[in-house]
Every structure is written in structure tokens, then in C-alpha cells.
Amino acid sequence: DINQIYPQRPPTISTIRDKMKFATATTAIAAAIFAVIPPSEAFARPSFGLSRSSKVASVNNHHDAIFQSMSHFPSRGGATSSSSMTMSTEASTAAVVAIPTAPIEGMKPGTSGLRKKVEVWMGEHYVENFIQSLVDTAVDANGGKMLDTIVVAGDGRYYNNEAIQAIARLLAANGISNIWIPQNGIMSTPAVSAVIRRRTTDGTGKDGEGLAQGGIQLTASHNPGGPGEDFGIKYNEGLGQPAGEEFTDALYEKTLKISSYKTISNSADVDLAAPVGTQYQLTPTSTVTIIDPYQNYLEALKSCFDFEALRKFGAREGFSMVFDGMHGAGGPFAQRVLVEELGLPESSLMRCNPLSDFGKCHPDPNLTYASELVKKMGLQSDGSADPSLESSTLPALGAANDGDGDRNLIAGAGFFVTPSDSMALICDNWESIPQFASVGGLNGVARSMPSSAALDVVAEARNIPCFVTPTGWKFFGNLMSSKESFDGKDYGPFLCGEESFGTGSDHVREKDGLWAVLAWMSILSKANEGVADGEALVGVKDIVTSHWAKYGRHFYCRYDYEGVDSDAANQVMDAIRENFVNGDTSLVEASDSGIKLVDAVEFSYTDPVDGSKTSNQGLILNFQLSSGDPARVVFRLSGTGSAGATVRMYLEQYEKDTSKHDISAPVALKDLAEEALRLVQMEKTTGRDAPTVIT
Secondary structure (H helix, E strand, O other): HHHOOOOOOOOOHHHHHHHOOOOHHHHHHHHHHHHOOOOHOOOOOOOOOOOOOOOOOOHHHHHHHHHHHHHHOOOOOOOOOOOOOOOOOOOOOOEEEEEEEEOOOOOOOOOOOOEEEHHHHHHOOOOHHHHHHHHHHHHHHHHOOOEEEEEEEEOOOOOOHHHHHHHHHHHHHOOOOOOEHHHHOOOOOOHHHHHHHHHOOOOOOOOOOOOOOEEEEEEOOOOOOOOOOOOOOOOOOOOOOOOOHHHHHHHHHHHHOEEEEEEEEEEOOOOOOOOOOOOEEEEEEHHHHHEEHHHHHHHHHHHOHHHHHHHHOOOOOOOEEEEEOOOOHHHHHHHHHHHHOOOOOOOOOOOOOOOHHHHOOOOOOOOOOOOOHHHOOOOOOOOOEEEOOOHHHHHEEEOOOOOOOOOOOEEEEOEEHHHHHHHHHHHHHHHHOOOHHOOOOEEEEEEOOOOOOHHHHHHHHHHHOOOEEEOOOHHHHHOHHHHHHHOOOOOEEEEEEEEOOEEEEEOOOOOOOOHHHHHHHHHHHHOOOOOOEEEEEHHHHHHHHHHHHHHHHHEEEEEEEEEEOOOHHHHHHHHHHHHHHOOOOOHHOOOOOOOOEEEEEOEEEEEEOOOOOOOOEEEEEEEEOOOOOOOEEEEEEEEOOOEEEEEEEEEEEEEOOOHHHOHHHHHHHHHHHHHHHHHHHHHHHHHOOOOOEEO
8 A cells, every 4th residue: 555655645656666766656666665674674673672763764755755764673683584685876876076174183992992072073074083983904914905894883872873964975975885784883892793703694603614804883982971071983904803003093093184075065974773684775885784683793792602501500499680781781681682582581781771871871781880780789989898788689690781791890789890800700600611621721811000919819729820900901812813913822712801881702802791690600609509399499699709719818998080181190190100100218207107118110011912002001009008918009091982081090908817898899998098088189189089989
């Protein structure tokens, strides 16, 4: 019925014949509908459940009514379509053009891409300048050849869809043949890495078979989103790893010299909510394909874990969990994995619908910003147990993701697991994880320098090579790809992580929040193999406290001073350098509590894979406690903010005495924190008498 397809005034038969170039109106309508929406997809699993863009996105404006009728069918978020329709702009209405521009200051990427307030990105030429510089840098890195296939995805934050449209036009204008965009434009960071490493022409593929040569990710990670908040863009290279410093430095240099960028004029937007498999021909040589967000990532996870065993464990009496998606990109992936694959009830999920402003929350999975989850797990704001709650009434496992789904928080009933302890526990329990157990264990582990040395102690006992790197996942990428990229030593399977709630392995080349959750489910499953039905399960607290008894506890805490005046932040760092790193620490007297500064160093790193050197990566003050045990405090400026500066102070002290292991970390570290703050004169220099966040 043509009146259902064209709910307004139907066009004439001659108009349809002229515009669609088919013999009859019936043929035109049927061919268009069933090529865009294969009948097998009409009742497929719905997509993320997000509303479409306010702009109806069809490439040919003459056919908007046909493509709007797609809203009568559920969008597919599942398996890749076996057929698709390619839609082309008319040659007379779309053209590649060069737009004059000029350099814009401040486009130097930090530890994970370029992050600015969203209004900065919305400024004239800003996105285009950065992406054109990125494309030119990628071409240089590719021996002067234009890249063939690029993934473009975001975490769903404010301005996500508009930026994707601008980027797609620019990539097509530059001659990139295949532009892959996930349905609705949203994909977690580890899922993008999985697509780069795995996706072939039919949508599937094994690790290392992927055709994409890079991925552009629109994310500011754990930073807030919405008007007045943050937006960011980062780039992943051909193995799925974050771009290294050589690449980002070259990109920055190009932003200082850019004079024009390419784009397509008179091109309508791509419909990001179109069914999986839909294709849009932006130029005669460039096609956008809407891809399945889940498929390749799910394949990667299934290569690591025994999903059937996890499904059975998840159904055991006494086990329940809560997962907080923080309204970020990881939420739909948690739904797909935890509920649809592992059979956990929908009630296990909270805040798993992506929102452009993350529901006005700060999507950082720590004790402060994941406060609702923290309460559900029977914890207080400092991570200690709420004494008014009985642990048997609480969920057995709690977890959270950040905005782009790569970070994680892990908690048990009334028990918080620090990220550094989590890494050490996963390392020590590698037998519980099929990815590691199937090949006889780990061949390498690594942590960022500010993370605690808990991992080092386990690695030494287990005879596993252990590396300490600067902050930034790109440094782990070289180690994971040592054999793949440099024909060097193979460190896989590989485990790595950061104290900033990031954990991952070499199944992708990014940290992976859901991977960490499944790793902990696997550890719990293994620990409860001998527990009979009806008996109390071994819990997270049991596993961690046993680990401390074996290896000792590394008390750990991080103080974040956010939004500090940049000059004041630099004064803090310069004073530490002058007075302690370059000064005589023997002249510093011990505190009243017996804490004595032993020495001070500035961390630098020589990459064991490619020999590159990285300096000025943090200032370390080493102390000795009155007990004789070691302690340290690290100061560094964070590279993930969009305004001002964040001064981070990391506190760590080792305790072998099991009678002291139950003390909360903030209490145990109080004297050390006070002495460090006194020495560096934090309040006097910054005007801050307390940190913004303690984790």
C-alpha cells in the first residue's frame, strides 16, 4: 500500500520512475524496502534503544519517506546482515571540496587522545582540522598510501552523532574506501579494538585477521559529558592499540601547519540507526557500512572465558551481582554479555542505557562517583564495610564501567578491591581463566608506575616477567604486540593494568571493563568448585584476604586535586624536583610518627621493545616507616582532563602483619599522607586544603 510508505501525499508514478530509475512504482518500493531491510531482520533483536538523531538520515533526500518507514521495523543489533542496500548521492548534488582553514591552538593529545570542553569541539573547523591532521599522519605512517578501512565510533556523549557525520564526510573526501560505523554510533573502547583486530568482509574473523587499519573513537572516557562538559577524540592504530607518542606528536605538528581540509558538500547525514549491513555510498569510491557493535567483541570475550561455566555459576544459589553502566557505552554490552549470554537477571543491571550527559553523573567508576553501587555493596565512601549491614544480604559481586566501557570497579559484599590488588589477584589466579590456563599461564605482566607493587610481588613469586611503564595504555600496546609488530619476544598471554581502574589483556589492545568482570566471575567460580549446593559460597573478601595473608598487603590510596590552576600545579611539581629530586633528602627529618624520607626520583622509561625513551613521568618520594617497612608517595599531573590541571598524589605502604590487614586504607595511610602534603606544601601552593576525590 503506497499510502503506508508515503503517509503524506503520494508521489506520482512518473516521479518514482524518474528518481528511482525502476520500471514501475511497485518495483521501486519493494526493491528499496527489502534491500534496506532484509525480511529475516524484521523481527531481530532490537538495537541499543536510543532515539534517532533529530535529522532524518538518508543519503538521497528524494527517498526520505521510504527510509523513514524503516522506523516501523525493529533495528537489528545482532548478527551481521547477509544483504544490504547501497544508497548513492547524486553526482550533481555532492562533491569533494577543499575548505580553507588555519591552525587552531591547543590540539596536542594527552595520554589518551585530545580532550576539550565540547563547545571547543563545536567551534568552526575544530573537528575537521584535527581529523584532517590525523588522516595525514596516518597516511604518512602507512608509507604514503591512503588507508582503506577505518572504524568510527563514540561513547554516546553529547555531540557524538554530529561529530561522526562530519568525520565520515571528511574520511570519504580523503579517499578512504570503507568507513565502518556501529549501529547508533555507539561502541565501547575495547569493542572498537576488537573490530580492528577481528572484523573481515563478512563481519566475523579471528584475532589478527581484521581488515581495519585504524579506529577513530569519540570519547573523553571517564570525564563528564553534556553541554559545558567534555568531549574527546582518540585514535587506535592497525593492531587495535592506542596511537603511540610518535604518531600523536606528528599529528600535533600537522595541526600547527594545516591550511585546508577535505569534505563532501551537499551530502545528507548517514542514518546511524539504520539496520546492520546498510551501506551508504558517499563518493564513487567511499562507502559507509553500519556494523554490528557486539559481534567481534563477543567473539573476543568467548576466546578468553568459558561462558557455559560462567552461566552455571551465575545461576548458583547464593550468587548475585550488580553492574553499574553509569549511562555509558558499556551498558548495552553488559546487557548483551551478562544478561543475554550468561543468563543473569535484568535486575543485575543499573544505569545501562547510554545517555548523552551520562544522566548528569560523572562516569568514573570509583568510590566517589559510583556511590549508588558502593552503597548497594554495603560499603562506605572510603571503601570500608558499613557495619550496619549484614554481608549475607548483599550481592556477591559488584562492578561498574566508565563512560566508554574500558575501566572497571570491583567489589564484593562489604568489600572493595583496589585496582592494583585486582591485577595481582588475577595474576595469581590465572589458572581460573581459560585464556591463560589453556596455554600454561602468563608470559608477561605490566602495571603503570603509580599503581602499587602488589603485582610485582606475585609476578616474582610466579616467575613471570613484570614491567613498570608510564601511565597510558599505549605503553602496554608495544609489550602486547612485541612479536606481532617488532618480531621480538612474545609476552602473550599478557595481563596489564593501571591504578585508575583499568585492567586488560591481549585479547584486545585496550583496557576492558567487562573482561575484568568476567575474570572475577571466573575466579569466584573456580574458588567454589568444591562448595556444595546450599553451603555459603567463597566470596570476594575471602579470596582477597587469603591473598594478603600469603603476599602481604599493599595499602593504597589516591588523592585527586582537580581543576587546580595550571601555574600552581606546576609550582608543586617544580618544588618537589628542586627540593627533593635534585636536593639532599638526608637533611629532611623524620616526622613525629617516625616516617623518614629516604630518597626522591623522577620516573623515566625506556621501552624494552622499540627502545624509545619517555621522561618526566612522575615524581616518587620513597619513605621508610617506623616499622622499617617501605612506603612511597607519587606525584604527577594527569593528562586526561580538559581544563585546568589535576594533581594526583598516590600513597602506598606495605604491611606484612596480618593483624593489621583489616584497617581501612585511608586510616592506614593517614600519617603518610599528612607527611607528604606537609613536605610539598600542597595547601600553601594550590589553596586546596583537601582533595576533590579520594579513591
